[in-house]
Amino acid sequence: MTKPATLSLCWLRADLRVNDNQALYQAAERGAAVAVFIATPSTWQEHDDAPIKVDFWRRNLAALRKDLQKLNIPLLLLHADSWSQCPKKLLDCAQKLGADALFFNDEYGVHEQARDDATQDTWQEAGLQCERFTDQLLFVPGSLRTQSDTMFKVYSQFRRKAYESLHRHLPTCYPAPAKQEDTGIESSELADHFSGYTPASEDQQQLWPAGEQAAQRRMSYFCEQLLEDYEESRDRPDLDGTSRLSAYLAAGVLSPRQCLHAALQLNQGEFDSGNPGAVSWINELLWREFYKHILVCYPRVSMHRAFRPDTEAVEWRNDPEGLRAWQQGKTGIPIVDAAMQQLLQTGWMHNRLRMISAMFLSKNLLIDWREGERWFMQHLIDGDLAANNGGWQWSASTGTDSAPYFRVFNPHSQSLKCDPDGRFIRTWLPALAGLSAKQIHSPPAADMFNQLDYPAPIVDLKSSRQRAIDAFRNLGESP
Structure with missing residues (x-):
């Protein structure tokens, strides 16, 4: 089998999907892509990631593996004792496969940023290409500024600025990568990397089915059946009145761009007027956005410190x-x-x-x-x-x-x-x-x-x- 002329790694984290995944799309556009996920159980425990959340990653990786196989994109799982080992693990993997570029979508906690910066430095020092993208957010953190050129501290003011930006330009969704030639690289088995975690119960798995198709079905149901009444029913826990998409957003099985466009499609393209349910849901998406911007601009909040x-x-x-x-x-x-x-x-x-x-x-x-x-x-x-x-x-x-x-x-x-x-x-x-x-x-x-x-x-x-x-x-x- 002929080795691809250019081979790139796409480092997956909280972006477990093939659709609207900018890093994956750009890696595949450059040539042949190999997806990589690094299991770091000790860091997951240090960061208090719930066992049910880790199991949700496992189940979504299994679904993603199948979706990637249809595109001839292998999924490799590596293991690291801590995040500090990630730069070398990725570089070793690249040298083994003959890859000369790394693509990944940014993450925003203070430790995540340090890990990603160290990875970029390691690759650049090795003379290799490293490309990073904004994926979990609609806007680059810190790009929405007050008149005095500082980060917003009040959500309502942040939202107005976000509205102004969205009126000028709506972020687009990237398609899934095109099917590539077979690289001859075998995908990893998942079981060994999650052996220390108890699988979610059958009832829990039914509540939270894994994979992009499951996430898209839930989003379609919400938008078609529930969104119109969302403003009135979202505070009623006795009703099925919310999107229940937060787990898919947290794992990156859905992107905020996909959610925004789904709401706009049912609201004649409006995001700050029209259907109150659609406006209210977009408002909740912007709350999510606001808190991630705060995480970057005021890093003390991710170090167990009060914002005030x-x-x-x-x-x-x-x-x-x-x-x-x-x-x-x-x-x-x-x-x-x-x-x-x-x-x-x-x-x-x-x-x-x-x-x-x-x-x-x-x-x-x-x-x-x-x-x-x-x-x-x-x-x-x-x-x-x-x-x-x-x-x-x-x-x-x-x-x-x-x-x-x-x-x-x-x-x-x-x-x-x-x-x-x-x-x-x-x-x-x-x-x-x-x-x-x-x-x-x-x-x-x-x-x-x-x-x-x-x-x-x-x-x-x-x-x-x-x-x-x-x-x-x-x-x-x-x-």
């Missing part, structure tokens, strides 16, 4: 029992406990519930938001550093666009609003299934006449709210 330095002085409570009750869904607050059970059993939680449960931990229990941020990452199939950190810091009033410290969600009133009939609570807390729609949001205390197998609230909502307000007020007025 003054809030580092908050006197968080050391309450191991309260933290454990929250983690296991045993706080005695039904909407919080149901949300935590959904997380534990499915690896996912409705966005409104993420805010409710995060604010309960950081405000009512006054426990450091970083404890919750880590717990979410350790269990979420869609765990994304930027979105998770941004959401937690918003809830804890330590981040950008943060909720004023005196805004503390009342989980009881939130429950009445978001799950009015108690359908969601009954699904995840079967012990409360027999209660009325009124009682289920605040169950009666157990006594000799009521043997309800459910804990009493671990905290008084009113007094704990005041305790949180006092703790933040002691910091002085926000700058």
Whole structure:
């Protein structure tokens, strides 16, 4: 078999797809391409990547392997003990295959950027080509600037600038690479590289089917059946009213460009007017974008630091029992406990519930938001550093666009609003299934006449709210 005249490596990470994958497309355009994925279990554990998330990568890599085979693009899996070994692993692979170029899409955590910069330096020092692309985002981080040429700190201002840019130019989606000549390189088997991780349960795999086709089916269903009512139903966890595409976006099985164009197609090309559901969904995509820009422009947030330095002085409570009750869904607050059970059993939680449960931990229990941020990452199939950190810091009033410290969600009133009939609570807390729609949001205390197998609230909502307000007020007025 004739060796290709030019052979390029495409280093895959959170971009497990063949469609609208700029690095893969450009590598294939240059000549023959070989896709490479590096398994780094020790780094995954250090970064608290959930087992269900790692298994989702495994299943999507298996699906991607088949899609790539149809294009005669082999998929090689390498193993590294840590990210620091990635530059050499890739260079060794290139030398073995005779490849002289590397293509990859950028990632944005502080450690990810250091790894990618080191890889680029290694390849350039070796006299080899290295090309990087913007893939996880609609805009290059830092390219949307204030009038004083700084990065935005307030989402609403960022969104206006994004709208201005989108009016001028919409990012395009890249097609899948053309089928190439057979390179004679055999694809790797996946099993050995994920042997330390427990596969997701059958129920979890059915909830989150792998592969681009599954992601496209879910996006089509959402856009055709749910998007019109999204604005009204997105805060209702008792309804199938959200896209449920976050896991596919986090793993890069879908791109934000594909989502944007799907919304535009159903909204006559408009993104800031027209169908309220489409506008609202695009707004959520821009929130995701905003938090990744923050990650790059303010790297302290990916190093366990508060975005607002003054809030580092908050006197968080050391309450191991309260933290454990929250983690296991045993706080005695039904909407919080149901949300935590959904997380534990499915690896996912409705966005409104993420805010409710995060604010309960950081405000009512006054426990450091970083404890919750880590717990979410350790269990979420869609765990994304930027979105998770941004959401937690918003809830804890330590981040950008943060909720004023005196805004503390009342989980009881939130429950009445978001799950009015108690359908969601009954699904995840079967012990409360027999209660009325009124009682289920605040169950009666157990006594000799009521043997309800459910804990009493671990905290008084009113007094704990005041305790949180006092703790933040002691910091002085926000700058």
